[in-house]
Amino acid sequence: MLHFILRRLVLIVPVLFGLTALVFAIARLLPGDPVALAAGPNATPAEIAAYGKEFGLDRPLIVQYGAYLSGLMKGDFGVSIYTRRPVIEDLRAYLPATLELVFAAMFLAIAIGIPAGLAAAAWRDKWPDYLSRVVALGSISMPRFFLGLLLQLLFAMWLGWLPLGGRFPITEDPPALVTGFLTLDALIARDFTAFSIACQHLVMPAIAMSLSPLATIMRMMRASTLEVMQQDYVLTERALGLSSRLIMLKYVSRNAISATLTVIGLYFGWLLGGTVLVETIFDWPGLGLYATKAVVTQDFMPVIGVTLVIGTLFVFANFAVDLLYGVINPKVRTE
Amino acid sequence: MASQTVPPLLDIRDLHLTMKSFDGEAHVLNGIDLTVNRGEIWGLVGETGCGKSLTGLSISRLVSTPPARYARGEIRFEGEDVLKLSESAMQRLRGRHIGMIFQDPTTNLNPSFRIGEQLVDVALAAGRHSPEILGLEARASSSARRMAARALAETMLDKVGIPNAAQRLDDYPHQFSGGMRQRVLIAMALIGRPALLVADEPTTALDVSVQAQVLRLLTGMVQEYAMGVLLITHNLGVVAETCSHVAVMYAGNIVERGPVASVLAAPAHPYTTALLAAIPTRGVKRGDLKGLAGTVPNLIQPPPGCRFAPRCALAGPDCRADVPPMIELGAGHGAACLRVASQTEAA
Numbered sequence A: 001m002l003h004f005i006l007r008r009l010v011l012i013v014p015v016l017f018g019l020t021a022l023v024f025a026i027a028r029l030l031p032g033d034p035v036a037l038a039a040g041p042n043a044t045p046a047e048i049a050a051y052g053k054e055f056g057l058d059r060p061l062i063v064q065y066g067a068y069l070s071g072l073m074k075g076d077f078g079v080s081i082y083t084r085r086p087v088i089e090d091l092r093a094y095l096p097a098t099l100e101l102v103f104a105a106m107f108l109a110i111a112i113g114i115p116a117g118l119a120a121a122a123w124r125d126k127w128p129d130y131l132s133r134v135v136a137l138g139s140i141s142m143p144r145f146f147l148g149l150l151l152q153l154l155f156a157m158w159l160g161w162l163p164l165g166g167r168f169p170i171t172e173d174p175p176a177l178v179t180g181f182l183t184l185d186a187l188i189a190r191d192f193t194a195f196s197i198a199c200q201h202l203v204m205p206a207i208a209m210s211l212s213p214l215a216t217i218m219r220m221m222r223a224s225t226l227e228v229m230q231q232d233y234v235l236t237e238r239a240l241g242l243s244s245r246l247i248m249l250k251y252v253s254r255n256a257i258s259a260t261l262t263v264i265g266l267y268f269g270w271l272l273g274g275t276v277l278v279e280t281i282f283d284w285p286g287l288g289l290y291a292t293k294a295v296v297t298q299d300f301m302p303v304i305g306v307t308l309v310i311g312t313l314f315v316f317a318n319f320a321v322d323l324l325y326g327v328i329n330p331k332v333r334t335e
Numbered sequence B: 001m002a003s004q005t006v007p008p009l010l011d012i013r014d015l016h017l018t019m020k021s022f023d024g025e026a027h028v029l030n031g032i033d034l035t036v037n038r039g040e041i042w043g044l045v046g047e048t049g050c051g052k053s054l055t056g057l058s059i060s061r062l063v064s065t066p067p068a069r070y071a072r073g074e075i076r077f078e079g080e081d082v083l084k085l086s087e088s089a090m091q092r093l094r095g096r097h098i099g100m101i102f103q104d105p106t107t108n109l110n111p112s113f114r115i116g117e118q119l120v121d122v123a124l125a126a127g128r129h130s131p132e133i134l135g136l137e138a139r140a141s142s143s144a145r146r147m148a149a150r151a152l153a154e155t156m157l158d159k160v161g162i163p164n165a166a167q168r169l170d171d172y173p174h175q176f177s178g179g180m181r182q183r184v185l186i187a188m189a190l191i192g193r194p195a196l197l198v199a200d201e202p203t204t205a206l207d208v209s210v211q212a213q214v215l216r217l218l219t220g221m222v223q224e225y226a227m228g229v230l231l232i233t234h235n236l237g238v239v240a241e242t243c244s245h246v247a248v249m250y251a252g253n254i255v256e257r258g259p260v261a262s263v264l265a266a267p268a269h270p271y272t273t274a275l276l277a278a279i280p281t282r283g284v285k286r287g288d289l290k291g292l293a294g295t296v297p298n299l300i301q302p303p304p305g306c307r308f309a310p311r312c313a314l315a316g317p318d319c320r321a322d323v324p325p326m327i328e329l330g331a332g333h334g335a336a337c338l339r340v341a342s343q344t345e346a347a
């Protein structure tokens, strides 16, 4: 098992290195002149050149890349040419919000999708299966922003149960910062008022984000469950007198989940990069909003920083899936 | 009232099974009659596709309906027709009263669970309605049951000849060889002390070198527990060595049955004769019958009368008119063939 982990970790290094080179090259070779844009509409060419020089942009690209890499080693992600703020500070502020949203959405998607997929397979062509099909079709055909708006209309405007948007009202005291996840920090501080406020803000954007992974995980789980149910050992388990409950919930589900894990890992990365719409609708102060603003203004350091962070998380999500796969699949673990 | 006789362990009567397929409904089992008593080991032989596995699976009612349909007949286990039981009553019979072993030990063990865990769950399922299996009172706590089940699992593993049973309980199926896995499956099938064991080609997928060992183990355990056995096989040599009785199937019918000695020494049905003629030659593909032209008939529109008639050298128009009845030849030996009837009448 240790060998397995080490082998995967070693593979991650070249992937991340390749990612930095690729992202840096793309961000810097795009047409357009971000420096001119940042220097303002009335800047003279001389002023623009001076502005670029301030950020070291007059040096050859390869030198800039080297400087960026050595900065990265020290945790320095460069500086925004607009705000002059270090990118790392912005990442620290926005990343936890996005991660909290993505984790909450994945939690919902897994907690509902896995049992629902199992049930759809166990009662194939009966009502649980039809229900799951309708839900899956609905969630795949309904755009996320539209669902977000519907939720806001229903729960915020009409029923008034939940706040329209935002992450935490400035009028309330936030819990002490530990993980950056407001819900977790509130629990750690045993501040249940803050926990409830954080949850109320989190629930609608999380539902809006979870819909499409939920549908996919559910369908994937259904398909892999049906496949596992065809296996010889399931017939043997029935022949040996095990109850169908035990067979489905214990023996079939573990085999079926391992096939679904890959999808879960992929979706995690996909959600990380796809938070923009939901963050916009719910005014959620996350990476998506930050990255969009940076892309529009061609502010390349934040763009590179966000891409690297998401890429790294994506790689580690897949690594975590590999690990979990090893935990579930004894053949991988013991060899 | 006359004294009640104990019903046979297994009594299949006139079992008809059809299978819906793309081309229509196939008459796969066409009136199976078979009686197995405790202590008897019945070999069930016949060419591939003749319905042996479906007969075996039907006893534990493991054939999905649809596509299958039981058109007629009954399968009496200790006097009770399993085809009429509720699913939960059927589940109580499985494992505890009727054990099953299948062909391929690599695919019949769940790869994600330690074999000890699988054995314990089977023992617990059997012990649920019969706590005496675990050596416990009916009111034993669930942790006591679990411990007893674990101890029983170890005993069984030891009994089927797996060295270091206590440690091996914590191993996964892929850590065992094919022969060892089949031993584990035998332990699982017998841990509930079933009265009847259905073994569907339990050695076919094994190395030739371990086939005999596994078969010896199986027959030893069967004798120890005084079980009745239905042993499905392609191999008449296996039948000769291990079985007390044999039933020969052809295209959904049992065409001949009786004590092994008398059937193998004096086969009465032309199909049995052909099967016997095919055994000793090594290198002959299984199901490849020497000196027997033609193939198994189409079961969607089976030939009328005797299903073997199209391939039979002795067949006449009378054979194609009606399904021949089982003719008793004495001592439980019988054959479903009109030629046998005319011979016995002539004698």
Ligand SMILES: Nc1ncnc2c1ncn2[C@@H]1O[C@H](COP(=O)(O)OP(=O)(O)OP(=O)(O)O)[C@@H](O)[C@H]1O
Pocket (backbone or CB within 6 Å): B019, B020, B021, B028, B046, B047, B048, B049, B050, B051, B052, B053, B054, B055, B067, B299
């Ligand atoms: N699920 C199914 N759907 C349709 N037809 C089936 C199904 N299972 C079995 N059959 C058909 O039923 C017939 C009997 O099958 P069965 O598996 O009992 O044969 P068998 O005697 O065990 O053969 P083998 O020696 O190859 O194991 C075959 O003709 C087969 O094609």
Ligand SMILES: [Mg+2]
Pocket (backbone or CB within 6 Å): B052, B053, B054, B200
């Ligand atoms: Mg078979």
